[in-house]
Amino acid sequence: MPFHSAPLIQRLMLDDLPAGRHPFRFDVLPNGLGQSWQVPVLVYRGARPGPRVMITAGVHGDELNGVLTAQQLGRELDPEQLAGTVILVPGLNPSGMLARHRDFFPGDPDCSSVNFNRIFPGRAEGNSAERYLHRVWTQLLEGNADYALDLHTQTRGARYPLFVFADYRIPQALAMARALGPDAIQDDPGEPGVLETVWNQQGVPCITIEVGGGSVAEPHTVQRAVAGLHRVLAHLGMTDARATPKGCEPVSVPMEGDVTTTVRAELGGMALPQVALGQPVKEGDLVAIQYDAFGAEARRYYAPVAGWVLSLNDDPLREPGTLLVRLLHHK
């Protein structure tokens, strides 16, 4: 069924649905033209009972590897083989997607663009961004999940490997993170306004999954993320692990840490990383070199601590304060 002919819903009511695959358009909020922002929703209602798993992507509009991951998982899921329900929301912020930007863009000239992942669960009487998320939270997400996974990427201009934020105080969140088989996991208690944090506060274990870099398609990382999501569903008892599509074996021992240290540009100019993602570095190792407008070497950057290279810039143009290299390590 094409997107434009899928049923338009104001609220997701899982209990009414029979077993099978159900595509919907969730009608979020009208924009200034009176046309509505519509979000794709795919429900896979299993033939057998089991938990409800909510997988969101595109909260940040330019983090397209997360969207690709959710869409590919949707192409591979078979409700006949499923115990429980998987809900996919592969594109939660169409405003940002169209603008090739992480933010939501209100039509109100009095409002700046908004990072959705700092204002969950929104506000009924707020500005358009807050109202949008209030509709998403109360009518689409809340009450419809026992577990949640939110797909992102690193911010545009930089890259992560396959990397998971998990609150280690929540055993089911940590178990999902390890079942996914990522390159790295950070123990992170969350912060206010982040979707993962809101789910966890509601008693729904949630992890945030970073699928590579922003705005660029990374098919191999997407493939690994999809394989990891299949492993999470098997871990939750929703699919038969033996039926999980082959390929993309999990990383046997992911790098785990509870703190990151970011080396940031001190000057303006082109900067080139001198390390690779996943590389272990010692304190004092060279990690990046920055060049001035003539191309002359202007600054060398060294690791302030020992750690594991979690993120790098792939957009070379860096101004003071911009990320060059992020290291994952222990406190």
Ligand SMILES: [Zn+2]
């Ligand atoms: Zn993001």
